[in-house]
Amino acid sequence: MHVALGGTFDPVHDGHLALFERAFELGDVTVGLTSDELAPKTRHVDRYVRSFEDRKQDLVDELEPLAEKYDREFTVRRLDEPTGIATEPQFDVLIVSPETRDGGERINEIRRERGYEPLDIEVVDHVTAADGDRISSTRIVRGEIDRHGNLTPDREGRGPTRPTE
Secondary structure: OEEEEEEOOOOOOHHHHHHHHHHHHHOEEEEEEEOOOOHHHHOOOOOOOOOHHHHHHHHHHHHHHHHHHHOOOEEEEEEOOOOHHHHOOOOOEEEEOHHHHHHHHHHHHHHHHOOOOOOEEEEOOOOEOOOOOEOOHHHHHHOOEOOOOOEOOOOOOOOOOOOOO
């Protein structure tokens, strides 16, 4: 089975790991990683996103042990448009979070228009932080929580622009 999922993954957190875990349970995985041009357009808050290459390296570091655990293969590909790789014919399953389910439905519309079978859409629930709210990259970069959902009230977050070197 060929499984697709996509995102910005900046930073990778336990919610993302739940998505990856489910993907590897099902099959070989292709992760679409938003390009430097697309990433800011997918954000709902004003914050800079680290470079594609930096995000890709962190992503590979997280995916390698999971691929080994499940004896699966994975690939990371660049996403230049929101519907990305999942509109390609080779995929069977799309992993989404609750807020991206509608995007999955749109992908299936495009697939039908192209004469491809629709994907099975697997919705993976959010992972909850220590305060009962969900873990998100936005909360992490604001300094509210760490990647595991622990509260970090004394940590400063990342601002809307890249820090000066």
